[in-house]
Amino acid sequence: MWPSHYALEDRREGQLARRESVQSGPGSQALIVDLIRSAGTISRTELTEATGLTQPSISNIVRRLIEDGLVRETGRAAPRGGKPRTLLEINASAKYGVGIQLGFESITLVATDVRGGVVGRQLVDGAGSATPEQVTDRLVTLYRGFVAGVGLAAPSIAGVAVVAPGPIAQLGGVLLGPPTLVRWDDFPLQQALQESLDVPVVVDNDAAAAAVGEFWSRQVSRTESFACVYMGTGIGAGMVLGGALYRGSSSNAGELGHISIEVDGVPCHCGNRGCLERYAAPAAVMAAAEASRDRLDGLGLGFAPETLSRDFDQLARAAVSGHEAALDLIRFSADRVAAASVTLANLLDLDRLVLAGPGMAVAGSLYARAIRERLEQRFFARRAHPIVVELSANPRDAAAIGAASLVLQGTIAPGHGPALTR
Amino acid sequence: MWPSHYALEDRREGQLARRESVQSGPGSQALIVDLIRSAGTISRTELTEATGLTQPSISNIVRRLIEDGLVRETGRAAPRGGKPRTLLEINASAKYGVGIQLGFESITLVATDVRGGVVGRQLVDGAGSATPEQVTDRLVTLYRGFVAGVGLAAPSIAGVAVVAPGPIAQLGGVLLGPPTLVRWDDFPLQQALQESLDVPVVVDNDAAAAAVGEFWSRQVSRTESFACVYMGTGIGAGMVLGGALYRGSSSNAGELGHISIEVDGVPCHCGNRGCLERYAAPAAVMAAAEASRDRLDGLGLGFAPETLSRDFDQLARAAVSGHEAALDLIRFSADRVAAASVTLANLLDLDRLVLAGPGMAVAGSLYARAIRERLEQRFFARRAHPIVVELSANPRDAAAIGAASLVLQGTIAPGHGPALTR
Structure with missing residues (x-):
C-alpha cells in the first residue's frame, strides 16, 4: 500500500501541531522537564513558545519543579530586544x-x-x-x-x-x-x-x-518512530512511538524473538513456528557452533548452558577478529535479526533503530552493518526517508x-x- | 521476553489513569464527542467524572459543540439524589x-x-x-x-x-x-x-x-490495541494504538503485505524477499489458480489482469461453497495472512484485529477462521488476554x-x- 504524498504533507503539519498540544496533567510537567533537559538552558518565554501552554501554566509548573529541586535558575539570557530572561536548567544531581x-x-x-x-x-x-x-x-x-x-x-x-x-x-x-x-x-x-x-x-x-533509556539518553525527538532491538538470552524489542513507550494490551508488545521468519520453520516453545530466536539468539548460534565445533577449535568454547553468554561472547570476539567459521555463524544470526528488523521497520515505518543488550556487546557492529545493509535494500519506505541504525554506547548495561x-x-x-x- | 506480572498490574492502573488525563487543546473536544457518541446520552456531570476536566471546561466545550450543531440537549435524566441533569446527545445529521x-x-x-x-x-x-x-x-x-x-x-x-x-x-x-x-x-x-x-x-x-472507520463504528475503547488487516489488490494494515491512528515516520506504517514470511523467499518488487503479498494477495492466488486451472474448470475464471478482482471473488465463492481445489487455494492464502497476523499481533500485543477490504468480501470468514485458529495456537500473549478477530460488516466499502x-x-x-x- 502506498500512501499519498499530498496527504502526507498535510499530516506532517498535523504532526507538528500535535506535538505542541500538551496534556493538562502531569504530562506537561514531564514535557517541560524534557524540553529543559534537551535545550540545556531555556527561558520561561521559550517554554511558552515551544509548548503552546499559557504563561501562568508554565510559571506554575516551573515553580513546582524548582521547589522539588529538579530544575534551577541559572543566570540570564542576553536581551533579545526586550528585558533579559532568567534561564532554567536541570539540576542533574537532584535525584x-x-x-x-x-x-x-x-x-x-x-x-x-x-x-x-x-x-x-x-x-x-x-x-x-x-x-x-x-x-x-x-x-x-x-x-x-x-x-x-x-x-x-x-x-x-x-x-x-x-x-x-x-x-x-x-x-x-x-x-x-x-x-x-x-x-x-x-x-x-x-x-x-x-x-x-x-x-x-x-x-x-x-x-x-x-x-x-536509549530514547532518553539520545534525546530522540518525540515525533520519531523509535525502536530498540535487545538481544540478551532472547531477542526483544522496545518501541517508543509518538514519544510514548508502547506496551500493547498486556505489556507483551515487541516480541521480536517470536515473530516467524520461516512460515513452516522449526517449532518454538512459544507455540509459533520459525521464530527468530530459534535461528538467531545466542543459544541457537551456539547450537549451530557445536554442530561445527571442529572448525572452532582453539576458541575455548564450553558448549554448556551455564557458559552460554561467555561462549557467545568468545565466538563473537573471534568473528570480529576475522575467524572465518565464527564469522559465518555470527553473520547467519545477524542476517536473521536483520530480516526481523525489516519487518519491524516496515510495520512501524521507523526512523531509528538502536541495538542493545549483552548479545550486542561484542559483535554489535556486525549486527548493525547487516541490519543497515538489509534496510538499504529492503525497507519499504527507504525512498521516503532514511532509517538510522545505531549501536548502544553501552549494550551490556543498556x-x-x-x-x-x-x-x-x-x-x-x-x-x-x-x-x-x- | 516475558513481562513482569506485577509491573503489569501497576501499569494497568497507570493506563486507566492515563485514559482520564485529557489534552487541553482540541483533543478534549474530540474526547467529549467520543464519550457522548459512545454513551448515547450523557450529562455534563458524567462528562466531568469521565474526563477529569473541570466543570467550566466541560461547559465551554459543550456550549461550543451545541453552537456548532454537533451536539444537542435532549430531556433530563431521572434525579439521582440531586437535581435532574440535562442529557446531551450527538446530532447525527449535523454533518x-x-x-x-x-x-x-x-x-x-x-x-x-x-x-x-x-x-x-x-x-x-x-x-x-x-x-x-x-x-x-x-x-x-x-x-x-x-x-x-x-x-x-x-x-x-x-x-x-x-x-x-x-x-x-x-x-x-x-x-x-x-x-x-x-x-x-x-x-x-x-x-x-x-x-x-x-x-x-x-x-x-x-x-x-x-x-x-472500523475503530469508530465499533466504538472500540481508546485503551485497546487495534489493527485492521485490509486486503484489496495488495495487503495492508491500519493500526489504532492508544486511541490514535499510528502512521509512522512517513505514513508508510502497516506494510503487512511487505513483511517477509520466508526469509529466503521469492523476490518482491519492493526489494524484500518472501513478502506476504507474493503468496497471499489476490494476484498470487490467481497465479497459483492458473497453474492448476484444470482443477478449476467450470468456475468461469478469466485469468487476465483486468478480471483479477472478479476472478478472485469467483474463486472465493467456490471455496466458501466447498469446491475443493478453490478451498485449497484460498486456505493457502488465508494461512499466510494468518502467519503475518501473528507477527503483527506479537509485535503490537493486539486486543483486536478486524478484516476488511474487497479481498475479504466473499471468503472473509475463511480468513477470519484461519487467523483465529493460528492466534489460538501461536499468539505470544494468548494466556495473558484474548485477541478478538472480527470481519468488517462491510468489507468491500470499509x-x-x-x-x-x-x-x-x-x-x-x-x-x-x-x-x-x-
Missing part, C-alpha cells in the same frame, strides 16, 4: 534512579542522575539456581551496599527498577529454555522487594527499559541504565512516566 | 462526510453521518487506464451528482476523503504490478480535486482509513466508509482528528 538488571549469569546495578549520566555501576554474580527468596534477600543487600558505596543520600533516590527478560512472574506458564530463571514462576518480586526497601520499586521488561531512567521519569511525573506518556 | 474509494476496477462513493451511519452509496466503474486528469474530472462530476442525489446540503458536508492503495503520488517510484493505477505517479490528486471542489479534500491510504469517518473526525477537532489524536 538518582537505581536500575538492576537481573540475569541468570550476572546482576548489574547502576545509578543515574536526572540527565541520564551513570554515577555508579556494579557487576556481581547472577541469580543462577538460587531460590527467588534467596535472590530477593541478595538484591536487598546488594542495593543497600551499592547506594552506600556510591554515596547516594536516601532522600535523593527516586526509586529502583529491576528488569529481566523473565520468565519472572510470566503471564503464561511457558518456560524459556535454560539458562534462565526458570524457578521464578509467579514469584511476586516487586512485592517482595518493596517489603524490604523504603523506596519505590518497579519491575519491568529489559527490552522496554533499554528502549526508554537495560539497567534504562531501568534507572524509567524510575527517574516516573518521579518527574508521578504515575505517568513523563516523556513516555500517551 | 456528513463523503468517502471515495478509488480503484482500478471500481470507484465507490459513500456518505456517512456523525454517528457513522451510511446515508448514501454509489458504485461506478474504476479509474482503469484513464489519465489522472480524466479521472479527476470524473471524480468531481461524480461527487457533485452523488451529494445532489443523496440530498446533502452544501453547508452540512464536512469534506471529502479519497482513499486508494496507491501508487498514487507514491514516495518512491516502485510500482505495484498491474492491474493498478500505474499512471498516477506523482500526480497531485488532492490539489487537483481541491481546485474544483469547495469542501476540504484529503487523500489517504485505504488500509488506514478502513482502520479508522475504506470508503472509513474515509468519510476521517473527514468527520477532522471536522470535529480541526487539525487533529479527535478520537485519533495522540
